[in-house]
Amino acid sequence: MTAQILDGKATAAAIKSDLTARVAALKEKGVTPGLGTILVGEDPGSQKYVAGKHRDCAQVGIASIQRELPATATQEEIEAVVRELNEDPACTGYIVQLPLPRGIDENRILELMDPDKDADGLHPMNLGRLVLNEPAPLPCTPNGILTLLRHYGVEIKGAEVVVVGRGVTIGRPMPLLLTRRSENATVTQCHTGTRDLAAHLKRADIIVAAAGSAHLVRPEDVKPGAAVLDVGVSRSAEGKIVGDVHPGVAEVAGWISPNPGGVGPMTRAQLLVNVVEAAERSAG
Numbered sequence: 514m515t516a517q518i519l520d521g522k523a524t525a526a527a528i529k530s531d532l533t534a535r536v537a538a539l540k541e542k543g544v545t546p547g548l549g550t551i552l553v554g555e556d557p558g559s560q561k562y563v564a565g566k567h568r569d570c571a572q573v574g575i576a577s578i579q580r581e582l583p584a585t586a587t588q589e590e591i592e593a594v595v596r597e598l599n600e601d602p603a604c605t606g607y608i609v610q611l612p613l614p615r616g617i618d619e620n621r622i623l624e625l626m627d628p629d630k631d632a633d634g635l636h637p638m639n640l641g642r643l644v645l646n647e648p649a650p651l652p653c654t655p656n657g658i659l660t661l662l663r664h665y666g667v668e669i670k671g672a673e674v675v676v677v678g679r680g681v682t683i684g685r686p687m688p689l690l691l692t693r694r695s696e697n698a699t700v701t702q703c704h705t706g707t708r709d710l711a712a713h714l715k716r717a718d719i720i721v722a723a724a725g726s727a728h729l730v731r732p733e734d735v736k737p738g739a740a741v742l743d744v745g746v747s748r749s750a751e752g753k754i755v756g757d758v759h760p761g762v763a764e765v766a767g768w769i770s771p772n773p774g775g776v777g778p779m780t781r782a783q784l785l786v787n788v789v790e791a792a793e794r795s796a797g
């Protein structure tokens with residue numbers, strides 16, 4: 514028996530088709546959602562991701578606002594663009610593509626953003642709202658993972674979930690989402706200081722592998738029937754994506770998200786959800 518596929522690409526397409534209708538309804542009310550992106554530097558990976566986000570916007574009818582700065586841009590120059598998008602009524606939500614070049618104070622840039630235009634859900638105010646159980650745009654990758662699990666009917670309530678990784682975009686917010694009363698999962702967070710990762714993994718009903726360590730999760734570590742989400746992105750010598758999950762896990766798991774084609778497209782779809790929801794709030 515091989516695992517059922519948690520198809521992020523197909524699920525994202527379904528979300529985008531729902532959003533297309535909601536964007537059309539907003540336009541009837543005279544509101545056009547607009548997603549802004551701030552890209553600093555010429556990293557080909559970042560350029561590709563940002564281009565993908567604008568392609569998604571075009572598909573669902575969201576306007577695109579693109580700002581690009583050279584790798585040599587100063588802190589003040591980047592902050593000026595953040596202020597500009599904060600003020601721009603056509604920009605209903607935006608992201609600052611991370612990472613920023615060395616020497617730039619990333620947290621200062623993020624704090625300067627208008628939290629109500631934070632499409633990533635990573636502004637300190639919105640992370641704080643998440644901790645306080647207040648409504649806020651949710652971090653895209655963790656929320657995309659939940660949406661994917663729900664779409665396929667994987668039981669979250671009462672599940673033992675192991676999150677591997679403690680990064681700001683996935684590892685840290687993921688347990689906050691999973692332990693809300695609406696989700697009611699039990700979460701163990703593992704990281705490089707974890708003494709016996711395999712022992713934790715073996716007990717998990719759901720594994721979220723977001724460590725960025727190629728093939729970290731091996732078939733012998735996975736409980737038969739578990740749901741395994743592969744969030745890691747490493748690159749092989751040939752430039753191919755290598756996930757955090759060993760391919761052999763597909764023979765043991767009950768559910769597995771492919772990589773690419775799993776969590777990545779869901780992240781992009783949730784970004785659009787945040788933009789549309791912010792526009793709906795402002796439309797009243």
Ligand SMILES: Nc1nc(=O)c2c([nH]1)NC[C@@H]1CN(c3ccc(C(=O)N[C@@H](CCC(=O)O)C(=O)O)cc3)C=[N+]21
Pocket residue numbers: 562565608609610611612633653754772773774775776777778779780781
């Ligand atoms: N402010 C900010 N917000 C982000 O959300 C953000 C960021 N900065 N910096 C970089 C990471 C990375 N990220 C990805 C999103 C989608 C795919 C994606 O859709 N990947 C495709 C494959 C793409 C390929 O083949 O290279 C897939 O998984 O199927 C990948 C990576 C968002 N990030």
